[in-house]
Amino acid sequence: QVQLVESGGGLVQPGGSLRLSCASSGSFFGSGVDAMGWYRQAPGKQRELIATIGRANNRTNYADSVKGRFILSRDIAKNTIYLEMNNLKPEDTAVYYCNSFPHTSWGQGTQVTVSS
Secondary structure: OOOEEEEOOEEEOOOOOEEEEEEEOOOOOOOOOOEEEEEEEOOOOOOEEEEEEEOOOOOEEEOOOOOOOEEEEEEOOOOEEEEEEOOOOHHHOEEEEEEEEOOOOOOOOEEEEEOO
16 A cells, blocks of 8 residues: 655644655555645544646646645655645645645645744
């Protein structure tokens, strides 16, 4: 079973930045994977997709809520994707997850808390 491990979360003040990492025990960029993505889930809310990167075309897409503030990138050699988060807002507080398309099993996520 593929293992996904998210890391890099923490407590940050509004306007601050964090860089999240997602490492996979399997290949993120093999022929069976169409894309990789970052999700988040705030308390009492459903998990939402916020950013994707295509395997073949390397094209990124972002939800309107994070566009212009978050940057998704990848390191093929390390089987890792990253999420650089800038100008963080309290509404960004959530558990952040990564996954492939099609989906594999979910990791534990990493908590991001934006508060003064």
